[in-house]
Amino acid sequence: xNRAESxxxxxxxxxxxxxxxxxxCVRVCPTEAIRVRDRKAYIDPYRCVDCGNCxxxxxxxxxxxxxxxxxxINNYKYRLAIIxxxxxxxxxxxxxxxxxxxxxxxxxxxxVAEEASVxxxxxxxxxxxxxxxxxxxxxxxSNCPAVVRLIQVKFPSLLPNLFHQEAPMxxxxxxxxxxxxxxxxxxxxxxxxxxxxxxxxHVTAVHQPEGAYKHLQDGAFSTGMIYxxxxxxxxxxxxxxxxxxxxxxxLTWALSGVQAELVDADDIRALSVNGIDNVMDILSRVEDHxxxxxxxxxxxxxxxxxxxxxxxxxxxxxxxxxxxKMIKEGHSADADITDLETLYxxxxxxxxxxxxxPIMELDKDIKKAIQKMKKINEFLxxxxxxxxxxxxxxxxxxxxxxxxxxxxxxxxxxVLKRKPTDIE
Amino acid sequence: xxxxxxxxxxxxxxxxxxxxxxxEAEVDLDFTIPEKDFNAAGKGSSELKNLLxxxxxxSDVLRWIAVASYEAEINVAAHSKGGLMKSxxxxxxxxxxxxxxxxxxxxxxxxxxxxxxxxxxxxxxLGFGAGLGLPNIQKNSDAMHIVSERGNSTLLEFFIFFG
Numbered sequence: 001x002n003r004a005e006s007x008x009x010x011x012x013x014x015x016x017x018x019x020x021x022x023x024x025c026v027r028v029c030p031t032e033a034i035r036v037r038d039r040k041a042y043i044d045p046y047r048c049v050d051c052g053n054c055x056x057x058x059x060x061x062x063x064x065x066x067x068x069x070x071x072x073i074n075n076y077k078y079r080l081a082i083i084x085x086x087x088x089x090x091x092x093x094x095x096x097x098x099x100x101x102x103x104x105x106x107x108x109x110x111x112v113a114e115e116a117s118v119x120x121x122x123x124x125x126x127x128x129x130x131x132x133x134x135x136x137x138x139x140x141x142s143n144c145p146a147v148v149r150l151i152q153v154k155f156p157s158l159l160p161n162l163f164h165q166e167a168p169m170x171x172x173x174x175x176x177x178x179x180x181x182x183x184x185x186x187x188x189x190x191x192x193x194x195x196x197x198x199x200x201x202h203v204t205a206v207h208q209p210e211g212a213y214k215h216l217q218d219g220a221f222s223t224g225m226i227y228x229x230x231x232x233x234x235x236x237x238x239x240x241x242x243x244x245x246x247x248x249x250x251l252t253w254a255l256s257g258v259q260a261e262l263v264d265a266d267d268i269r270a271l272s273v274n275g276i277d278n279v280m281d282i283l284s285r286v287e288d289h290x291x292x293x294x295x296x297x298x299x300x301x302x303x304x305x306x307x308x309x310x311x312x313x314x315x316x317x318x319x320x321x322x323x324x325k326m327i328k329e330g331h332s333a334d335a336d337i338t339d340l341e342t343l344y345x346x347x348x349x350x351x352x353x354x355x356x357x358p359i360m361e362l363d364k365d366i367k368k369a370i371q372k373m374k375k376i377n378e379f380l381x382x383x384x385x386x387x388x389x390x391x392x393x394x395x396x397x398x399x400x401x402x403x404x405x406x407x408x409x410x411x412x413x414x415v416l417k418r419k420p421t422d423i424e
Numbered sequence: 425x426x427x428x429x430x431x432x433x434x435x436x437x438x439x440x441x442x443x444x445x446x447x448e449a450e451v452d453l454d455f456t457i458p459e460k461d462f463n464a465a466g467k468g469s470s471e472l473k474n475l476l477x478x479x480x481x482x483s484d485v486l487r488w489i490a491v492a493s494y495e496a497e498i499n500v501a502a503h504s505k506g507g508l509m510k511s512x513x514x515x516x517x518x519x520x521x522x523x524x525x526x527x528x529x530x531x532x533x534x535x536x537x538x539x540x541x542x543x544x545x546x547x548x549x550l551g552f553g554a555g556l557g558l559p560n561i562q563k564n565s566d567a568m569h570i571v572s573e574r575g576n577s578t579l580l581e582f583f584i585f586f587g
Contacts, residue, residue, distance in 0.1 A: 157483035284470065287483075288490045361480035366586060367515055369479040370450045377451065 008045040011066045011203035011220075012055060016040050018062035023389040025054035025063055030276050031153055031359060035402070036392030037412075047359045049149035050201040051276050051301050052310035065200045065311055068219040070229070073108055076192025076218065078184055080176060081109045082169050085116045085254035086198045086306040088326060089319030090227050095234055097326055102244050103230040103237045104196070113176060116250030118168045121337040123262045125344055129163060130268055130295050136161055138271075138286060138294040141259075143167040146201035146301035147279060148210055148354065155283045156356030166349040168253065169195055169202075170209075173216045174348065175340060192218045196226050198254075198309030199302060211351035222311040248330025251323045256305030258324075260298040269293065274300040274308070362405070376400045383413055390414040428532045428570040430562050439567040439583050442517065449512030449519070451475070457500045457507050457522075462550050465501035468509045469493035472520070479513070481586055488564040489584050493520050495557045495564075496580055500524050502547045504578065517566075521581035529572040536562070 021039030033047035034054060041062065043054075054063045073079045081104055088097050105112045130139050142148055142163045151158050166174070173193050180191050195206055197220050206220040252258040260272035271294045273282045279299050285291050302308030307323065308316035343349065362376075363369040379400035386396070391412040393399040402408035410416065431439065453475055455468030473490045481489070493509070500507045500522050507524030529535050535542075535558050543553025562568050565582035572578040 157486075284473070288473075288487055288494065358480075360474075360477040362478050363480065366480055370513060370515065373451045373475070373479060373513075 008048070009204060009208045010043065010045055010048050010050055011200040011207070012043065012048070012050065012052075013064050013066045014041055014043065015062050015064060018060045020060055020062070021392070022060070023392060024057045024059065026389050026392060026394050028053040028057045029394065030280060031150070032394050032398055034394075035407070036389075037408075046357065047153060049146050049153060049301075050199075050204045051146045051150070052200045053276065055200060055310045065203065065222060067197075067200075067203050067222040067225065067311070068194075070107065070221060070225070072219050073192055073194060077190040078111075078180055078186055078192070079109045080111045080113060080180065080191065080193045081105075081107075081196055081221075082113045082115060082172055082176075082193065082217075083196045084169065084198055084202070084223070084306060085114070085119075085251045086309060086312060086319060086323070087196055087223055087226075088251060089254065089307050089323040090223060090312055090314045091230075091322075093322065093325075095238075097246050097248065097330065098244050099234060099237050099241060100230060101246060102241060103234050104226060105244070106233060106237065107226070107229055109194075111176075111180070112244075113172055114247050114250065115168050115172065115253060116247040117333075117335045118172055118337070118340065119247070119250030119253045119262075120335065121340050121344075122168050122171075122253070123259075124337075124341075125165060125349075126163060126263050126296065127265065127268060129165065130263075137292050138297050139163055140283075140286070141296070141298045141300075142351075143253075144201065144300045144302075144306075145205035145210070146199070146276070147299045149201070149357075150276070150279065150301070151283065152210075152354055152357040153359045154280070155287060156358050158283060158286060159354050159356060161286070162354065164211075164351050164353070165344075166351055170216050171340065171349055175343065194219045194221060196221050196223060198223045198306050198312045200310060201301065202309075203311075211354050223309070224311050224313050227313050245333035246330065247332045247335065248326045249332040250335075251327055254306045254323055255320055256298050256300040258327075259305070260296070263296050263298070268295045270296040270298065272298045274305050275303050276301045362401075372404050375404045379403050379410065382410065382416070384415045386415060388415065425571065425573045426529070426532050428536070428568075430565075430568040432566045435566040435583075435585070438585065442514070442519075442583070447514060449514055451479075451513040453511040453513075455497075455509040457497055457509055457524075459501065459504065459506035460546065461501060462498075462552070465498050466494060469497050472511050475511075475513070476518070485584065485586055489518055489520070492561045492564040492582050492584065495560045496520070496522050496582070498552055499557045499561075499580070502543055502552050507577075516587065517583055517585040519581065519583050521579060524578050526575065526577050528574045528576045528578055529570070530574050532570055532572060 019040050021036045023036050026034045031047045033044045091100050140161045203220040206217045256274040257272045260270040264270040304316040304320045307319040362372040383396040391399050393402050504524035510521050512519045538559045539555040541553050541555035547553040565584050567583040569581045
């Protein structure tokens with residue numbers, strides 16, 4: 001998606017030459033953001049939430065995740081990588097957590113930090129926030145950017161329920177940038193901070209953060225790309241390892257269920273939900289106040305949480321099992337969180353309230369919307385009801401809606417087009 | 425034949441006015457509710473909610489409609505031999521009616537008492553039947569109307585205005 005084309009940037013790119021117009025992506029999109037017209041898929045940037053379903057389902061390499069190339073780190077004097085917690089579940093068990101982390105450092109960074117190092121702080125902050133905001137129930141986790149955008153487009157009435165504080169990698173970015181500048185005597189723009197991320201939603205969030213008061217990171221690299229480069233040099237690291245701190249206990253952040261267990265307490269009831277279809281079902285019930293008995297709901301768009309991200313290389317269940325093993329067997333370095341707590345109490349990690357981006361409404365005026373719905377129903381009775389997507393819209397209903405909104409015509413229906421000749 | 429009417433403050437005239445005008449619905453949505461099928465029960469109200477989101481109905485009003493229709497749909501599935509859910513969207517209100525195949529409500533006044541329930545073990549095992557269905561529908565609607573007789577079918581309808 002060309003950034004100049006729309007006010008919404010997305011880390012998903014369609015390669016027209018590879019697209020066969022098969023409509024597999026159209027059918028898996030949870031917000032019905034994709035249409036195929038003239039045998040090519042295109043994404044409505046307003047509706048897309050960057051869940052990555054289309055990237056995973058495309059067999060023709062026509063929908064590819066756009067992340068940054070590694071050489072952009074050369075534009076900075078000091079380079080810091082922040083690794084997302086799911087990263088360490090990607091490697092086979094002969095490659096240790098510490099070796100994998102050190103290999104990332106040797107790719108050209110001056111320092112490597114881990115999302116997992118602030119997990120304890122996050123859990124503490126989330127619990128405090130839940131206790132201080134008794135009037136809001138349930139509080140919804142805001143770390144998954146795809147979930148945040150899903151709420152903006154399909155469940156805008158739930159925006160006030162979001163946990164209104166920065167996500168761990170953003171907290172680390174703010175904290176470490178300041179620390180590095182002071183320690184090294186560098187200007188802010190001389191320090192490059194990059195995330196290694198498991199999904200396109202996080203790449204999008206780096207380039208277009210929602211609710212952040214300022215642009216935080218300087219780039220995002222896909223786990224898959226970094227994984228490949230780490231594999232190339234891992235033997236050398238294994239033969240000449242050096243001392244490096246790791247935070248296995250914090251890796252829980254990558255696993256949706258385990259995070260909920262950590263927040264759970266005598267006075268806090270937490271629920272964990274993952275997979276975007278489950279997330280939508282739960283959000284719909286939260287809207288109707290059927291889940292008010294929960295204080296906190298961890299919502300992750302991908303299967304099992306961030307280990308299920310589409311930029312990962314390992315199966316989410318295997319990655320989860322490996323991470324659980326690391327948590328059980330490892331010893332975490334002590335992370336000093338007093339400075340972070342001071343910043344939190346000063347309100348440094350607050351995010352601005354998010355604006356709704358409703359996609360469902362047919363019209364701002366309810367009377368006009370009703371008239372449009374009436375027309376949609378009229379077209380719907382003319383359509384075959386096969387929901388075959390051959391027209392390029394996800395269902396017969398969606399085509400009827402597209403026709404009424406002027407984005408398609410009845411001629412787009414492949415089945416109707418054939419009928420008259422059959423009858424003759 | 426027993427009949428029960430409830431009107432929220434100030435709504436009796438509006439509802440009676442609407443009924444006497446016998447205006448035709450702009451958009452209809454019908455659903456069949458099978459007996460004791462708790463996998464399917466809830467689909468009708470969820471579809472209705474999607475329809476109303478497309479119409480841009482205010483989120484508070486949307487929630488009242490979603491809760492009232494969900495409770496009523498579960499009631500039909502849990503207590504009757506199955507029935508029909510009919511939603512009629514007008515310019516300024518929604519009228520949702522549920523018509524089942526019996527066996528009727530023995531005592532409507534009693535059924536309106538929060539916590540009173542005649543749900544059988546199967547229904548309770550599935551987590552329904554707390555005796556809050558009808559009171560909840562009433563609480564969330566601008567008007568509610570029940571017509572029932574023991575041994576016969578029940579009509580439950582509610583009206584919720586958009587503004």
